[in-house]
Amino acid sequence: MRRRHLLAAAALAPAAARAQGWVPDRPVTVVNPFSPGGFTDGFGRGIALHLQRLLGQPFVFDYRPGAGATLGAQHVARAAPDGHTLLYSPTTAWVVSPHLYRNPGYDPATSFAPIAAISATPMVLTAKAGSPFRDVPGLLAAAKGRPGALSYASAGAGSLPHLMGTFFASLAGLALTHVPYRGGAPAMNDLLAGHVDLMFEAVPNVAQHVAAGRAIALMTSGAARTPLLPGVPTVAEAGFPDLDLTSWIGLAAPAGTPAPAITALNAAVETALAAEDTQAAMLRLGMAKLGGPPGAMAARIAREGEVYRRIIAGAGITAE
Structure with missing residues (x-):
């Protein structure tokens, strides 16, 4: 029966995957180092369904949250x-937590075999609806006139919104007050209620509030304007090109995984990203397709890891 099962699974895999010399012979565990929910989780489940169809085995999500994504990363x-x-994770596991923790328990450059960077989501600098400023020049004027008076929320110390707020303040020469929360949802709720002035957040979590007039979008990261907020300038257009940091998703296997497995998985991800439903999901969520060879993800980790290392070290931020 076991042999018949393996033969059936192999028959489901496309010829392209078999040609790489590898297909999974049992269910594949996809570790998400965050709790269930949120747009990255739902998007990942859609990708997993495509991989399951392409490679002939279930791709099952396993949630292992905690310690800034390091618990899940260590497990993989x-x-x-x-x-x-x-390991399926946004930015945190790849380029942030390794510099926040003295001993994260893994090295993103040597502990994993990258498969593919999947997609990137712009971050939006958002202001509360009652702000006296409506654009970045107005914000700069207001902040410089009142050092420390303007506050920015984050999902917690060391989170991407925190690091982007810190980096922005440094680049702009501003004194802003950081207000950390236990997660992005309560931070956004307090911004909408007017209790804090600013927040960096991923575009799908902001766009509906901007459209409804509950918040103001000042600038977005990303190489081009996001279709979810087409009237909002990019960070480069606003005068802060170095702030072009996005929330991107990567997929990797443990270091030492055979090259045929990495090649087959990478090819399956590329096919999944080209699917119509995946393209529609990325458009709906304001995501940009990444993809490309495993080396592109490795280069991204090296490049952005150095950026976040400098931000974290310069501000003396630590998770311990």
């Missing part, structure tokens, strides 16, 4: 390098 780093345990 220590897993058998056979292509059956993968």
Whole structure:
């Protein structure tokens, strides 16, 4: 029966995957180092369904939240390098937490075999609806006239909104007051209620509030304006090109995973990203397609890791 099961699974896999010399022979565990919910989780489940269809085995999400994504990352780093345990994570696990923790328990450059950077989501500098300023020049004038008086919310110390707020303040020469929350939802709620002045947040979590007049979008990261907020300038257009940091998603296996497995998984991700439903989801969420070879993800980790290392070290931020 076991042999018949394996033969059936192999028959489901496309010829392209079999040609790479590898297909999974049992369900693949996809570790998400965050709790269920949110747009990245739902998007990842859609990608997993495509991988399941393409490679002939279930791709099952396993949630291991905690310690800034390091618990889930450690689990995958220590897993058998056979292509059956993968790490699916946004920016935090790849380029942030390794510099926040003295001993994160893994090295993103050596503990994983990158498969693909999947997509990137712009971050939006958002202001409360009652702000006296409506654009970045107005914000700069208001902040410089009242050092420390303007506040910015974040999902917690060391979160991407915190680091982007810190980086922006440094680049602009501003004194802003950081207000950390236990998660992005309560931070956004307090921004909408007018209790804090500013917040960096991912575009799908902001666009509806801007459209309804509950918040003001000042600028977005990303190489081009997001279709969800087409009237909002990019950080480069607003005069802060170095602030072009996005929330991107990557998929990787443990270091030492055989090259044929990485090649087959990368090819399956590329096919999944080209699917009509995936394209529609990215458009709806304001995501930009990344994809490309595994080396592109490795280069992104190296490049952005150095940026976040400088931000974290310069501000003396630590998670411990």
